[in-house]
Amino acid sequence: MLVLLKGGRIVDPVHQRDEVGDIWIEESRIVAAPQGRQPDVTYDVSGKIVMAGAIDIHSHIAGGNVNTARLLLPELHRGHSPRSPALPLATGRWSTFETGCTYATMGFTTVVEPAVAPHQALQGHLELADVPILDKGALTILGNDDFLLGLLRDNENQAAITDYVASTLAATNGLGLKVINPGGATAFKYNARSFGLDDVVPFYGVTSRRIIEALQQAIMDLHVPHPLHLHCNNLGLPGNVETALATIEAARGKPLHFAHIQFYAYGSEGDLGFSSGAAELAAAINAHPNVTVDVGQAMFGQTVTISSDVLRQFNGVSTAKPRKSVIFDGDANGGGIVPYLYRETDVVNAIQWACGLELFLLVDDPWRVFFTTDHPNGAPFTTYPNLFALIMSRQARAEAVARQPQDAVALTTLSSIDREYTLNEIAIMTRASPAKLLGLTDRGHLAPGGLADIAVYTPDADIAKMFRAAHLVFKDGEVVVRDGRVTHYRWGKTLKVKPGYDPAIDRRLTGYYEQHYGLSHNMFAVPDHVLPHAEPFQEVACSR
Amino acid sequence: MSEAEVDGKPASIEEATECAAAILSRARLPVIAGLGTDIAGIRGSIALAERLHGAYDHMHSARIFSDLDVLRQFGLMFTTPNEARLRADVLLCVGPDLTRVWPQLFERLAPGELPVFDLAQQKRKIVWIAPEPGLGEIAGVPVVPIEAPDLVTTLGGLRARVAERPVALDDAITQKLDAAADILRKARFGVAVWGGAALDKLSVEMLQGLVLDLNKTTRFTGLALGAESNAAGAVQASGWMTGFPMRTSFGRGYPDHDTWRFDATRLVESGEADAALWVSAYEAETPSWTRHVPLVALVPAEAHFAQPPAVRIDIGRPAVDHDGVDYSREAAAIVARKASHPSNKASVAAVLLRIAQQIGGAL
Numbered sequence: 001m002l003v004l005l006k007g008g009r010i011v012d013p014v015h016q017r018d019e020v021g022d023i024w025i026e027e028s029r030i031v032a033a034p035q036g037r038q039p040d041v042t043y044d045v046s047g048k049i050v051m052a053g054a055i056d057i058h059s060h061i062a063g064g065n066v067n068t069a070r071l072l073l074p075e076l077h078r079g080h081s082p083r084s085p086a087l088p089l090a091t092g093r094w095s096t097f098e099t100g101c102t103y104a105t106m107g108f109t110t111v112v113e114p115a116v117a118p119h120q121a122l123q124g125h126l127e128l129a130d131v132p133i134l135d136k137g138a139l140t141i142l143g144n145d146d147f148l149l150g151l152l153r154d155n156e157n158q159a160a161i162t163d164y165v166a167s168t169l170a171a172t173n174g175l176g177l178k179v180i181n182p183g184g185a186t187a188f189k190y191n192a193r194s195f196g197l198d199d200v201v202p203f204y205g206v207t208s209r210r211i212i213e214a215l216q217q218a219i220m221d222l223h224v225p226h227p228l229h230l231h232c233n234n235l236g237l238p239g240n241v242e243t244a245l246a247t248i249e250a251a252r253g254k255p256l257h258f259a260h261i262q263f264y265a266y267g268s269e270g271d272l273g274f275s276s277g278a279a280e281l282a283a284a285i286n287a288h289p290n291v292t293v294d295v296g297q298a299m300f301g302q303t304v305t306i307s308s309d310v311l312r313q314f315n316g317v318s319t320a321k322p323r324k325s326v327i328f329d330g331d332a333n334g335g336g337i338v339p340y341l342y343r344e345t346d347v348v349n350a351i352q353w354a355c356g357l358e359l360f361l362l363v364d365d366p367w368r369v370f371f372t373t374d375h376p377n378g379a380p381f382t383t384y385p386n387l388f389a390l391i392m393s394r395q396a397r398a399e400a401v402a403r404q405p406q407d408a409v410a411l412t413t414l415s416s417i418d419r420e421y422t423l424n425e426i427a428i429m430t431r432a433s434p435a436k437l438l439g440l441t442d443r444g445h446l447a448p449g450g451l452a453d454i455a456v457y458t459p460d461a462d463i464a465k466m467f468r469a470a471h472l473v474f475k476d477g478e479v480v481v482r483d484g485r486v487t488h489y490r491w492g493k494t495l496k497v498k499p500g501y502d503p504a505i506d507r508r509l510t511g512y513y514e515q516h517y518g519l520s521h522n523m524f525a526v527p528d529h530v531l532p533h534a535e536p537f538q539e540v541a542c543s544r
Numbered sequence: 545m546s547e548a549e550v551d552g553k554p555a556s557i558e559e560a561t562e563c564a565a566a567i568l569s570r571a572r573l574p575v576i577a578g579l580g581t582d583i584a585g586i587r588g589s590i591a592l593a594e595r596l597h598g599a600y601d602h603m604h605s606a607r608i609f610s611d612l613d614v615l616r617q618f619g620l621m622f623t624t625p626n627e628a629r630l631r632a633d634v635l636l637c638v639g640p641d642l643t644r645v646w647p648q649l650f651e652r653l654a655p656g657e658l659p660v661f662d663l664a665q666q667k668r669k670i671v672w673i674a675p676e677p678g679l680g681e682i683a684g685v686p687v688v689p690i691e692a693p694d695l696v697t698t699l700g701g702l703r704a705r706v707a708e709r710p711v712a713l714d715d716a717i718t719q720k721l722d723a724a725a726d727i728l729r730k731a732r733f734g735v736a737v738w739g740g741a742a743l744d745k746l747s748v749e750m751l752q753g754l755v756l757d758l759n760k761t762t763r764f765t766g767l768a769l770g771a772e773s774n775a776a777g778a779v780q781a782s783g784w785m786t787g788f789p790m791r792t793s794f795g796r797g798y799p800d801h802d803t804w805r806f807d808a809t810r811l812v813e814s815g816e817a818d819a820a821l822w823v824s825a826y827e828a829e830t831p832s833w834t835r836h837v838p839l840v841a842l843v844p845a846e847a848h849f850a851q852p853p854a855v856r857i858d859i860g861r862p863a864v865d866h867d868g869v870d871y872s873r874e875a876a877a878i879v880a881r882k883a884s885h886p887s888n889k890a891s892v893a894a895v896l897l898r899i900a901q902q903i904g905g906a907l
Contacts, residue, residue: 064877067783072616077787079798088594088907091798092786119624122869123878126583127784146630146661189631189733190663191763203663314759317619324619329765331626331876516660517626518652523872523879530869530880532587 001040002026003477008045008456012052013428014445023050025452028476032448045456048471051427052444053109053453055434058229058259058294059375060306061099062113062127062138064120065335068326069304069376070094072337075322076302086488090132100132101486106384107455107470110434110443110495112137114178114229114259115308118145119331121172122526128494129531133480135453135492135538137438139229140174141308143211144185145332147512149204158217159502165218166501167509173496173526173537175438176226177219178259181233181309182211185333188311195311196233197246208233209250216256222499223542225439227255227292232264235312239268241277245284253290257437260296260374261285262356269411274348276412278355282362285369292437293363294370297356297387299379300344306377308333316340342379350408352378354401358412360391361419366428367436385464391421392463439540440495452477493538500542547845552852561895564821564840564855565902571819571838573795574598577808577831580773580824581842582868583878585892586781589823591907592900599793599817601808602778603829604771607741609803611768612779612789614748621755623735623765624876625652631661634731637672637687638699638751641740643679645769649737652874656683662732669731671724673698674742688727690720695742699750702728707757728754731762739769770873773826774862777871777878809833825859825892840899842892860889 003025010021024031024039060066070077077093084090089097103111111131116124116138128136142148142165151161165177183206184195190202197208216228232247234240244264248256258264261281269275285291302321307313310327313336317325326337342349356378363369375381389396394417401409409415421429435444442451456472469484480487506521513521528536548560555563568574576589579602593600602608614620628635635655643649655668670685674692681687692698701711701718705725711718728734736755738748751766758764770776779789786792788801804810811817812833819838822831828847831839839853844861862868863881866889872879900906 062784064780067780068615070783070787071612071779071789072619074616074788074801079787079796079800082797083594083794088591089785089799092788093798094787095799096784119626119875119877122880123780126781126869126878130587130784189627189661189763191732203661320619324615324617326615326619327621327765329621329623329627329763331624334623516630518629518654519626519875523875524877525880527880530584530867532584 002034002037004039004042005045005050005454005456006042008048008050010050010446011423011427012446013424013432015447017446018424023446023454025474025477028452030446030448030450030452043472045472047459049423049457049459050446051107051455051457052431052446053455053473053475054107054430055110055438055444056103056108056372056381057112057370057434057437058114058372059111059381060113060115060377061111061131061375062096063116063124065115065306065308065328065337067127068328069306069337072324072326073304073339087486090486096127096130097132100134102382104133104473104475104481104486105469105484106467107457107473108134109453109473109475110135110137110440112139112175112438114139115141115180116172116174117141117308117330117333118168118172119524121524125173125494125526125531129533129536132489133475133486133492135495137175137495138173139176139178140169140172141178141180141333142168143179143182143215147509149183149186149201149206152206152210152214153204158214158221160505161214162218162221163501163505165215166222166499167505169224170498171525173494175495175497175540176224176229177215178229178231179212179215180231180307180333181235181311182208184208184233184309184311188314189329192311193315197243197250212250216251216254220254224497224499225540225542226437227257229257229259231259231309235263235309236316238266238274240264240266241281244281248284248288248291251288251290255290258291258293260372260377261293262296262298262352262359262378265355265359271407272347274351276351276355276358278358279362279413282359285363292368292370293359294372295356295359296372296374296378298342298349298352299373299383299387300342300349300353301379302341303376303379304337304339306335306337308335310334310336313338344403345405347405347408350404351411354409354412354414357390357397358414358417361417366425367433369429370434370437371429385468388426388467389463392426394418394420491533494536495540496537497540497542547858549852549856551854557857557890557898560855560857561898562902565899567819567838567840567854568596568821568899569903571598573811573817574819574821575808575811575817576600576821576823578603578823578829579778579790580826580829581892582774582825582862582870583777583781584869585823585825585896586774586778587785588893588896588900588906590782590785592896594794595900595903597794597797599795599806599808599811600790601806602775602790603824604773604775605791605807607771608775608779608789610743610745610748613745614752618749618752620752621759621765623767625767625874626876628735628737628767629653631659631733632735633659633662633664633666633668634727634734635668635670636728636734636736637670638674638736638738639740639742640674640676641742642737642769643676645739646873648874649769650682654683655685664732669727671727673702688724690724696747696750699747699754703750703754703757706754728758728764729762731764734758734764736764736766737769738766773824774870780871780878812837823892825861842895857895858889859892859895860887862891865889866891
């Protein structure tokens with residue numbers, strides 16, 4: 001079937017397009033305007049904005065810790081809408097089904113779950129398989145596991161570490177590698193209550209810095225497109241901007257992605273010893289082109305923090321609201337689930353909110369700063385429309401700032417920043433650049449040959465309204481959202497890499513699992529055929 | 545081909561699934577109960593319940609909710625058998641039936657071995673509250689027993705002594721508690737192991753309070769043994785599919801969770817549920833309710849019913865007759881298992897799919 005989107009404003013930064021034009025779709029792909037053929041279906045999108053489908057690189061939408069959060073907080077997601085016969089379970093709030101529908105409604109077509117523990121990979125993929133419409137990806141967690149720390153302690157060569165990373169990515173069907181408070185979760189098992197970049201993991205004698213270096217090198221050696229995805233030490237602590245700055249230096253000019261950097265952008269000025277260090281951090285990011293960051297914006301309201309940084313989460317238990325938490329000492333990282341209420345009247349929360357916006361606005365290059373709330377840690381992804389408004393409108397920011405404690409505002413530079421994101425910059429940050437970062441050459445743009453993942457928005461003075469409900473969304477060339485409503489389910493792929501490696505490491509792992517756990521290493525595999533839809537995975541090439 | 549019966553008489557699988565669909569779709573509130581099946585079967589059950597505007601429950605819900613209600617009212621600290629095996633220097637066992645619940649418990653936790661990840665590499669210690677009779681030692685490790693005629697009081701007393709608070713108990717008991725408290729406080733990575741029928745919510749919460757208190761100065765965590773028939777898998781799949789665990793109903797269209805209202809046995813006994821689908825693929829279990837209700841049963845051939853169900857379809861066992869995915873207690877994760885004795889017996893998911901197709905399709 002040949003489909004024509006006629007006369008929309010096409011915003012495609014990859015091809016430097018921002019102009020009125022047509023887009024042609026045949027089957028799942030965007031095609032060049034065909035000579036002498038009439039479209040089977042024409043959508044008049046004159047006056048509308050046409051972008052590629054949006055890509056979220058860091059959103060906790062699946063896996064054991066997310067599910068524990070669902071079970072911990074039944075009172076936060078009671079249902080109220082009747083079922084829709086076309087969309088089974090989509091009115092189950094916070095279900096995987098609702099997650100896919102809500103993302104699609106906003107024009108998102110690909111979302112990456114950034115924290116899948118190797119031993120929980122099958123559950124992660126079962127949950128992702130039940131997220132309709134979207135393509136998904138999963139980042140696999142290493143860095144607090146005994147096998148890796150043992151390799152480092154024993155000074156094994158980098159090749160063994162690289163093979164281990166490759167084998168783990170393959171077994172877990174990961175799209176990339178995440179490291180979370182490297183060594184910190186393990187140190188917590190030895191009763192450490194804080195853990196910095198150069199602290200030493202008991203029993204192993206290795207530092208966080210060394211773990212990062214080894215994993216960063218492994219990802220480079222394997223040519224995995226997405227750089228090592230790092231959750232730093234000392235998340236959430238006053239003065240932790242020093243840790244972030246030191247970690248940027250520790251990247252040694254090599255590619256490194258810093259997740260939810262807002263949470264490490266804190267100085268220690270002011271009466272509470274808590275201030276914004278975002279300007280300093282943004283300057284360092286600007287000066288280090290090897291570094292990419294996603295923001296992890298905090299937005300006011302009730303949420304729940306879900307993190308495999310079990311040390312940080314344990315330390316946060318006393319701040320839980322409602323007052324109940326789960327702390328899981330898992331096989332490597334584990335995790336912590338701590339409900340949290342960000343209050344506009346709270347000085348610390350207001351500074352956190354401002355820090356995120358400062359980072360969005362002070363990092364010059366929209367290709368290196370990514371749009372996230374670290375869902376749901378800074379805020380649920382349902383707040384995205386409001387966040388678009390805040391970065392695109394200084395008036396919207398001024399109105400919000402006026403409501404906040406002025407002693408908090410004074411500890412940030414936010415009021416001095418005039419920048420407003422353009423639509424083109426939004427398209428870079430949410431489409432073009434995520435595709436590039438993840439190595440997804442088939443999406444993030446609107447040129448012929450690209451996947452027909454397309455979002456069409458109706459411009460509105462109310463920016464949040466425009467982004468909350470797309471006029472049309474196409475996934476693989478098929479309409480899935482019409483006038484802000486999902487029309488039906490389709491089942492996307494989960495994107496993964498499959499780097500080559502020396503299988504000797506698998507034999508070694510088999511022995512290790514037998515000896516240590518008394519279990520088969522194979523027990524934690526993710527066989528395709530047990531997932532509910534046929535051909536659940538799509539491979540992303542490892543080459544740069 | 546699977547064996548099937550309608551009203552106690554042999555039937556084809558087509559006739560049986562057609563009849564099942566008719567019974568379930570004509571009910572005002574059908575309940576899917578038992579739910580002893582693999583993840584694919586649970587997924588099919590929940591999708592069918594949604595389509596039917598029915599409710600679903602698991603046969604071991606009562607034991608699951610004694611932990612889950614504490615999780616969502618108080619919070620929880622827990623770990624995996626792997627960590628307990630490799631790291632725990634102290635085990636605090638609670639309940640007189642741990643090895644009945646999990647016969648391989650101590651084989652798995654291997655307390656006789658030195659904990660590999662422990663810095664001190666010292667012999668482990670075991671304290672057992674409400675001990676199993678006759679277990680004076682486990683793999684050469686002596687058990688420090690604390691008899692507990694009233695479990696929550698004993699746990700409360702121990703928690704008080706760990707916090708160095710006074711207790712109004714006999715001196716002899718207090719001395720025992722003090723000795724145990726000393727072991728717990730000196731633990732480097734202690735694990736409280738609990739499970740079984742003796743623990744109610746109050747006991748679990750008191751035990752978790754003790755664990756939290758111990759974490760003020762050292763590391764301590766918990767290990768719940770859970771229940772059989774993939775109960776933990778049902779909690780997980782239900783969680784991601786609806787946001788809630790089992791004992792959830794779609795009577796209002798959206799998932800509505802209530803552990804009393806949607807207890808399957810109560811729904812049937814009260815007459816609120818007017819048809820039931822019973823699923824038990826792991827064990828030849830049958831429903832515990834006594835009231836007659838039109839019943840569709842997906843059970844192994846060995847299952848015995850006093851009255852033949854309206855529809856009975858024999859199904860295979862996950863990981864025996866067919867590949868299956870379920871929650872593994874030994875791995876503390878959802879895992880895929882290959883069929884050990886592949887057969888042509890149908891899986892629960894396959895039968896549910898046929899039923900769903902009669903009434904407008906499956907998820």
